[in-house]
Each structure stands twice: as structure tokens, then as C-alpha cells.
Amino acid sequence: MNFSKHWAATLDDYAIDLAWSPDGKILAAASTAGTVSLFEAATGALRHALVGHDDGTNALSWSATGVLLATGGQDGKVKFWNPSSGSLAHEYLLGTAWVEHLAWQPVKRDQVSAISGQLLFASAGKKLVALRADGSLAHAFPDAPKTITALAWRADGAACAVAYFGGVCVWDATTFAVQKEFPYGNTIHALTWSPDGKWLVAGCQDNAVHLWVPSEDNEFHMSGYETKLKELSFSHDGKWLATGGGKDGCVWDCSGAGPEGREPMMLPHQHRVCAVAFQHQHSLLATAATNGEFCLWSPSRKNPLVAEVKMPSAATRFTWVPDDSLLAVGTEKGNIFVFKTA
Incomplete structure (x- = not known):
């Protein structure tokens, strides 16, 4: 397998979230300063720099068709953007707390043409809401x-x-x-x-x-584990569960009766693991450590290490493009690196 750097870019602050459009043509990257950058996957060219949120953006999520990009920020708002024009389509004020988590409802590929009912769940503090694609409230849950x-x-x-x-x-x-x-x-x-x-x-x-x-x-x-656990990722077939929580990445076998009583596969790093991500359709696993190194692994192989890369700062986010041909990595210093697999 060939693994090489495709392009790189720099944000204006810490890269807090990354998300590929469903067609894999655009990478959205949010910085803690608030700006949301939309990059062309093929070249790394900046398509749009969205103003994002006052005081900072926290989260990104694409609708199933890619016609909307949702963002949540420290201003308590959820914003719906048109990625083609870079314009703001709708916004919803959730409250005074930061909007830290949001995710569009998954839609099967054969239903993408009829997703008018796709919901966006968003949370701020104790509040959780379901929003429609037009920015209106579908439901407000109990706190x-x-x-x-x-x-x-x-x-x-x-x-x-x-x-x-x-x-x-x-x-x-x-x-x-x-x-x-x-x-x-x-x-x-x-x-x-x-x-x-x-x-x-x-x-x-x-x-x-x-x-x-x-x-x-x-x-x-x-x-x-050595530390609190923030890093989780399942393989596409559900067999492997990758976790952080220390200097080793752990891969648990979740087949059959599950991982209890089984020994995990240990993937060693020099420093604490800070990100893990399996591919969507294939078997490669990316893991990163706080010293800036990250590795690609194939858990089914006897010698699982596939590639190793050293970056100038620790990874904050991994995201694989939907067809797994590209891996985007965001870092603490605001660097974005996109690698190609072949």
C-alpha cells in the first residue's frame, strides 16, 4: 500500500472538528477561533471561509445529501450553511450554553433522494433538540x-x-x-x-x-486504562473496537460473545494516544499520540503496522473520506494534513 501526503493547509487556531461531505469532494474544518474552512478535496484549495460562530465553533455535521453543513458554537447557536455559496441558510438559538454536540440522523444510501425528514440532533448544556433541515424545531427533549x-x-x-x-x-x-x-x-x-x-x-x-x-x-x-477514555472507533464490520486511554492503542475483538475475558491487541506509542479512527469500508485503523506521531495499522495482519508519520503537533481529529481514499488529520496548532492511500 502507498501512503503519501496529498495536501496541507493551516487554520487560524486549534482544529476542533473535521468532516468530509458525503460525496467526498469537500473537507470542512472548524477552528476554535470560530472560522469554518471548506477545502477542495482534490487540490486543497479554499472554497469558502465561513464566519462560523462568535467566540468559537465546536462541532460540524453534514446532511446526507451534502446540501447543508450544520455547525454549533459557543454563541449557543446551530447554523445551517449552503456549502456551494458559502451563505448562511438558517440558524437556531439553542440557549446560552455552548452547542458542543450535533449530528445528522443517518440515512441509507437508497433513501438519500427522499431525506426531507432527516433530523439534526444538537445539544447545549442540559438541552437537547431535534431540528429539521429548514432550521425549525421538530422536538425539544426534557433537560x-x-x-x-x-x-x-x-x-x-x-x-x-x-x-x-x-x-x-x-x-x-x-x-x-x-x-x-x-x-x-x-x-x-x-x-x-x-x-x-x-x-x-x-x-x-x-x-x-x-x-x-x-x-x-x-x-x-x-x-x-492509564487515563480517562475519550477515543473510540469500530471497524466497518463491527469486529474490532479501537480505544485510546494510555500509551497503547487497544483493539478489542467484539465478535461473538464480545470482548470481556479476551486480551486486546496492543498498538504501542511513545506517548498517550489522543485519536483513533477506523476506515468506513476497509480495515485500516489510524491512531495518534500526543507527541505528534500517528500510525496506520491493519489489525488482521500478524505485523499490523502499515505506516508511521510524524507531525509538528498532536492530532485532534481524524476523518476518513467516505470511500477511504483520503485521511484528513487536524492538529492542535491548526494544521490540516490530507493523506492519500492507494
């Missing part, structure tokens, strides 16, 4: 018990899990009713579903990974 710390849609788009100190609530996307509630006695920093919806996984403040099997009301717990 969470504590500040919302993570959102994760199930891959079928039928439910969204919402984490806060003390647990997780799974909301139905059609009725807006509670499907499940899972108590947990600590802060949850990260949340993800396995692609088949079997596993709901949390990265936790108490140096642990916690897994639920919602369909069976069953749960598992893996503790003993």
Missing part, C-alpha cells in the same frame, strides 16, 4: 440530569444515544420517546454504536470502557 457530553446515532437512524454524568438515554427518532436508559456512576466522554447496533460503547472518566447490549439488557466493563 438531561447533567450536561450532555456525547451524542451517537445508531446506524439505522432509528435512535440516538445521549450521554451525561450518571448514564445514557436512548431516544426514539420517530416518537421522541425513551427507548432505554442505562445508569453509569461517572462522566462519559465518548459514545459510539457498533455498525450492527448490537453494542453501545462508552469511554469513561474512571479509566474504563463500558459496553451495553441494549437488545439483551446486558452490559460489560473493561477497566485498568
